[in-house]
Amino acid sequence: MTTPLLSVRDLTVEFAVRGSWQPVVTDVSFDVMPGQVVALVGESGSGKSVSCFALLRLHGDSGRTSRGEVLFDGRDLLSLSEREMADVRGNEISMIFQEPMTSLNPAFTVGSQIAEVVRRHRGASRAEARKRAIEVLDLVGIPRAASRIGDYPHQFSGGMRQRVMIAMALATDPRMLIADEPTTALDVTIQAQILDLVKDLARDFGMGVLLVTHDLGVVADACDEVVVMYAGQVVERAECFDIFARPRHPYTAGLMRSLPRVDGMGEIEIIPGTPPMPDQFPEHCRFAARCPHAVAACEAGPVALEPRVNGGAVRCVRTLELDLRRTPEGSLA
């Protein structure tokens, strides 16, 4: 087995809320292998974006990483100096964001914004950087790339802007891409194109991809591994096919049931209630209050992330007793 490209260990991120540090993400651990697409899934507020930002230390002054390691190629990113971190960002690890409409600088041409990152990390000349900008715009499928590098972001559609963002992220041949809900703001057809592009890039260049999403359709379509987060914790982690076929955590199962099915089998169910706010995280299982399978044992104390049947990990005291498959056994054809 190859060594992980990115290994996140017990990452805990706190934010300043009314003068005190409140943990928003607790003990998050997962690995990303070269060439692998790992999905980070969860509802809004589950801490998936916060975790991502913390990997590149982009959470700003109001947040801090209080515990854990982010090992990239064996090097702990959390112990680097600001300057060393800036050398990693956009160079070895690139990031793309949820909002293509606002993530590009409106005052500079897309060509100069891409060339800039090449010059910064590769020490390329203006001409080389420009050439590289055309190359990557072409790679992400922007028609007539050479004539469009002089255009400003407002002259591109949302999907095209996200392609520009991806081009910018890829311009330095990073070994890892973090994509924070890259397709949420886009049309469904554009969404599929962007995902295909990301998948191809992971496969062709051996790039590790961490894909943050709340859309299970995207997960099923594009990912190798799935990390499910709930209320700032990892609740289940497994290989993609296996987690869809047989979720081992009631929350994962709930997410699956809220996904409509083309064959019309099974009802669409929603998970009742809302996730707790960070200042209301209970000591015991954080999902217990909304869990249809909760028993007294669930509220007895903290639940650890344990090895899972068929590989991965799960955080549930009843995981071995429950059958959480969407269609009950017996009715399967």
Next chain:
Amino acid sequence: MSAGVVGRRTLSMLGRRLVALVPLLGIVTLATFSLIFLIPGDPAHRIAGEGATAEQVAAVRSDLGLDQPLHQQFLTFLGNLLQGDLGTSYTFRTPVWDMISARMPITISLTVVAMVFALLIGIPAGVLAARRAGKWQDRVVTVGSTLGLATPNFVLGLLLTLVIGIKFQWLPATGYVEMAEGFWPWLSHLLLPGFALGVIAAAEIARQLRASLADVLRQDYVRTAVAKGMLPGTVVWKHGLKNALMPVITVVGIQTGYLLGGTAVVETIFGIQGLGDFAVRAVLAGDLPAIQGMVVFAVIITVTASLVVDLTYGYLNPRGESQ
């Protein structure tokens, strides 16, 4: 967005401004003209002097065309203006245009030095306050700019002359020396008045920049710049500043007009014989052609400043160009 398109836009803007200048000058000069005649007293009396006889006053009056009906006087003035003739100053007995063109380099030097001070102080202060928003550096800049805005430039000017010019004698206290006599002699005479004149503009620039840059630094594209490994200096001074400068440019445009007005006070204090000094004398003497000349000059400067501001907008905000 080819250079040709930008060029055409610029040209058409220039053309429109020039056309608009004509009615604007008409209105402003008419307003000045009317105001002058609201000043009590007979200009002919003032010009002829205290002990002048009735005949002398009448001679002055017909000499200067002051015996003609008002509308006639105004039309004559306008006609002359269109031919580039601003008339002859009553008090200085010299063509107004000669007076203005002789004094213009002095006042422009002073205004430029003041604006350079304003930018050199205002921009770094605004950037510092925005980067350290809510921290002590921000508070220092806020207090400093409030002080700057609250201090009248004649108070600051007098203070600077007295302390730096007269007590310590680090810089010349008064007067003006042409650049032909050397760069440093020229500049050293302008440092104190330029600072006194520029402080308000500096404070205004710092406040505007702090507000707009603090907002820009929270934008997604700034986060993108950080995420792609740009160093903090590049993030702020390149990605942040270009987007934050729009309101600052507006302030610079407006302040250019104020600076010009401020020269009246500052030139008087520092004994500089520029246009501000000329304007003060012209108004005190009720010297209509001189006042009108200054007004026309001020209108042209103001319109030019706002034109430069608009052209700068186009550079800073490419979205405006394609519409």
